[in-house]
Amino acid sequence: MDSLESELDRARDLSVADLADAIAEIGFECTRCGACCTAEDDDPHTATVFPDEVRELQAATDYDFRDVARPMPYGLTETDDGGVEGETFEWALQTDSCGDCSFYAEDDDGVGxxxxxxxxxxxxxxxxxxxxxxxxxxxxxxAVDEAGLVRAHECEGLGRDISRDDAEAMAATLKERAIRELEEAIGVRDEYEPANPRSGAVVVHDSEGAKRPDGSAYER
Known part of the structure; x- marks a missing residue:
């Protein structure tokens, strides 16, 4: 398997034009159905968010850290009292009581x-x-479809016409995200030290070190 650093170099060398070609080949138009923002069956919405993105959302909303993000549930185990414990390696956007993204809302016509x-x-x-x-x-x-290095995931908007300008804008942002994901993965790897949290505690390892669910540093 290629190293994360090699993959990061590949991400930085990605051609936005080639990515845009792939996006145009697959096709996409957002229908505002809300499926990507809401819970699916009994599975709460999970969208990965970087530490600095949490802070940006805090600044934009004046919310507390916990109102913006929560520990990614993957890797955590449920306790007897219904809580969770353990260590995880990502933050997810916070959800409401229905499991939907807390930043998702519908108007009176049901448009998300x-x-x-x-x-x-x-x-x-x-x-x-x-x-x-x-x-x-x-x-x-x-993925449910792919073209070149671009993967497409389940969405009712796939297969629809997309303008070249929109495809290139999406491609540029997609490249940025790939670079950021790999930089974050390298940071997590380099900063990681087993926290061995006590029973009932949760620790999130991100590129800035080990943290508590409220975003503060975890003191071992």
Missing amino acids: ACTVHEDRPLVCQTYPFSVALAGTSQPMGE
């Missing part, structure tokens, strides 16, 4: 919208696409 659209994380800006490089994430499960 992001309440922080201008400040939404890269994973939201680029959905339903991802880049097929090791160390990058695949949102919402396995």
Whole structure:
């Protein structure tokens, strides 16, 4: 397997024009269905957010850290009292009591919208696409279509015409996200030290070190 540094070099060398060609070949137009922002069956919405993106959302909303993000549930185990414990390696956008993204809202006609659209994380800006490089994430499960290095994930907007300008804008953001994901992965790897949290505690390892669920540093 290529090293994360090699994959990062590949991400930095990606051609925006080639990515745009792939996006145009697949086709996409957002229908504002809200499926990518809401819970699926019994699975809460999970969208990866970088530490600095959490702070940007805090600044945009004046929310507390916990109102913006939560520990990614993967890797955590449920306790007897219904809580969770353990160590995880990503932050996810916070969800409401229904498991939907806490920044998602519907108008009176049932049309969905992001309440922080201008400040939404890269994973939201680029959905339903991802880049097929090791160390990058695949949102919402396995790809349902692909062209070149671009993977497309389940979305009712796939297959629709997209303008060249929109395809290139999406491609540039998709490249940025791939680079950021790999930089984050390298940072997590370099900063990681087993925290061995006590029973009932949760620790999130990100590129800035080990943290508590409220975003503060975890003292071992």
